Amino acid sequence: MKLTIFALSPSLLGASAYPAAADSGLVGFAKDNPVGATTGGAGGETVIVSTPSALKSAATDATPRIIFLSGNFTLTSRLSIGPDKSLIGTGTGANILSNGFNIKSVSNVIIRNLGIRGDIGNDGITIQNSTRVWIDHNEFESGGFPASGPDNDNEVLVEGNVFSGNTAEALSTYGLVIPNDSPNTSPDGDSELDGFANLGAKNDWGPASVNITRTGAFTEAPYAYTLTALGDVKNAVKAGAGLGKI
Secondary structure: OOEEEEOOOOOOOOOOOOOOOOOEEEEEEOOOOOOOOOOOOOOOEEEOOOHHHHHHHHOOOOOOOEEEEOEEEEOOOOEEEEOOEEEEEOOOOEEEEEOOOOEEEOOOEEOOOOEEEOOOOOOEEEEOOOEEEEEEEOEEHHHOOOOOOOOEEEEEEOOOEOOOOOOOOOOEOOOOOOOOOOOOOOOOOOOOOOEEEOOOOOOEOOOEEOOOOOOOOOOOOHHHHOOOOHHHHHHHEEEOOOOOOO
């Protein structure tokens, strides 16, 4: 599935020189699940890493650990994150400049304040068969959009977003991800499966339009949460979203 969305949405706020591994603002499955709230590496040792080898050593085993990342990390391969880990960028954030993270068949992982950039042909973070994963205040930047086969039929519920920007579409589930490529203009047809999206509580798309080509059954989240009022979203995002804001 390909889903393209450009929007401002509510974000958690908090601040400290070395932010806590867990956050009292947890919502959703990260908080409400049969196992318990996501705590990451809380209770384990705290380390600061500044090289790819140190990051690999600290992040891939099964020992609970809070890992603060400092500087830029050029990974030679994707890093498989172990259970009970908190990966947190220091200061204005650390950067993963190649490859990215796999979170597979593990539980209790927190990733915050990291710039994950330049991974061509793959996800910045891939999550498979895992529980209690909390990811916030990160920036994702792709190195490009090479052709790939259709995928993993995911659905999203889109609500409480505020859009501002100079583009025709704020949200699209259309399979081709080249901007403004709908309706289908590819001579060989739609090369990727369209995604699924449902609109929940009110969104403010501004002057832009939405292009939802397929809807699914995900119309209500199975946990309690409170949306930020639309009129407050812009200020909340500017105050709390992005690197260095936790």
